[in-house]
Amino acid sequence: MGVKIYIDLTKYKENLNYIISLTKKKNINLAVVSKVFLSENPLIDVINESDVLFIGDSNISNFKNIKTNKKKMSLRISSLNDVKEVVNLVDISLESELEVIKKLNEEAKLINKVHEIILMFDLGDLREGLYYSSSYIEVVKEITKLTNIKLRGIGTNLTCYGGVIPDKDVLSRLENIKEKIETNLNIKLDIISGGNSSSIYLLENNELPSFINNLRLGEVLVLGRETAFGKRVAKMHDDVFMLEAEIVELKKKPSYPDGNLGMDAFGNKVNITDQGLMKRAILNIGRQNVNSNHLITTDGSEIIGSSSDHLILNIKDNNYKIGDKIKFKLTYGGILSLMSSNYVEKVYEK
Numbered sequence: 001m002g003v004k005i006y007i008d009l010t011k012y013k014e015n016l017n018y019i020i021s022l023t024k025k026k027n028i029n030l031a032v033v034s035k036v037f038l039s040e041n042p043l044i045d046v047i048n049e050s051d052v053l054f055i056g057d058s059n060i061s062n063f064k065n066i067k068t069n070k071k072k073m074s075l076r077i078s079s080l081n082d083v084k085e086v087v088n089l090v091d092i093s094l095e096s097e098l099e100v101i102k103k104l105n106e107e108a109k110l111i112n113k114v115h116e117i118i119l120m121f122d123l124g125d126l127r128e129g130l131y132y133s134s135s136y137i138e139v140v141k142e143i144t145k146l147t148n149i150k151l152r153g154i155g156t157n158l159t160c161y162g163g164v165i166p167d168k169d170v171l172s173r174l175e176n177i178k179e180k181i182e183t184n185l186n187i188k189l190d191i192i193s194g195g196n197s198s199s200i201y202l203l204e205n206n207e208l209p210s211f212i213n214n215l216r217l218g219e220v221l222v223l224g225r226e227t228a229f230g231k232r233v234a235k236m237h238d239d240v241f242m243l244e245a246e247i248v249e250l251k252k253k254p255s256y257p258d259g260n261l262g263m264d265a266f267g268n269k270v271n272i273t274d275q276g277l278m279k280r281a282i283l284n285i286g287r288q289n290v291n292s293n294h295l296i297t298t299d300g301s302e303i304i305g306s307s308s309d310h311l312i313l314n315i316k317d318n319n320y321k322i323g324d325k326i327k328f329k330l331t332y333g334g335i336l337s338l339m340s341s342n343y344v345e346k347v348y349e350k
Ligand SMILES: *Cc1c(COP(=O)(O)O)cnc(C)c1O
Pocket: 033, 035, 058, 075, 076, 094, 157, 195, 196, 197, 198, 216, 217, 218, 219, 220, 227
């Protein structure tokens, strides 16, 4: 259908190198999170050239096609059904249920492997993990008894479900957990995985507590944006991924529908303001590929809306003709849905 997503490998590399330079100073190693681009190999190759330790994806099937010498980290806590694939396909996984971890142990035993895990703690964001104020020592003790599981460390995920922002107070909960586990069980946890792209602002302000030695980063690398407040990170690119779609209709039309108004194709009540006559372009991409809320125009046009198949733009003063191509910047959700779509061609540029 001629819709393309352009992926600039040089810009991705520059974003990665910039974040590596920030984190290295603090002795933080990285898990580069590749789920938004389905761990596609041209981008994995860029990561392979760096000295990060881990590649993290939440869909373990993406690890089947990946070519890398980095350690593979599964980010979505494993389901009972997945344990076999997890121990076979990845080196380390984030986990939170003893029952699942015991099954991972059994599967690892079968293939004579030691499977590594990071035990997740919920510091109040109410996503995955043992709740920070629960009694978790017994659980950790059970894990350390398993012969084919190695507890490498602990981790947390913030600003994901509940929107809790990582700050000194919240992260001190993780430090208490680390100390309590290490003293009670007389073990050393060598990975403390303190968060995702919402921790970047702490790094920039020199406020990331020093007990944290790992971050799992996805969004900041593809969009140059931290995710606690949604701010751009200076010196980073926000246009690594760009969508290109084609104009298939170009007409001057009224901006307000003519007739009695019901619902749109997606069951939403129509809410449109009359702006008089408008130069409108229709492009060959729709909701089946991406929600128009996830597109950002770069030519001053305004996004009016979309149907399953078509995107409608108010092109204002732009002079276009049928067949012209328009490029858009994308949000994280936009990259995710376009990279996952079978109808969009991926074009890698060096
Ligand atoms: C997706 C994911 C990340 C990366 O989050 P970003 O906000 O993209 O940096 C980190 N940890 C886990 C568990 C994830 O699922």
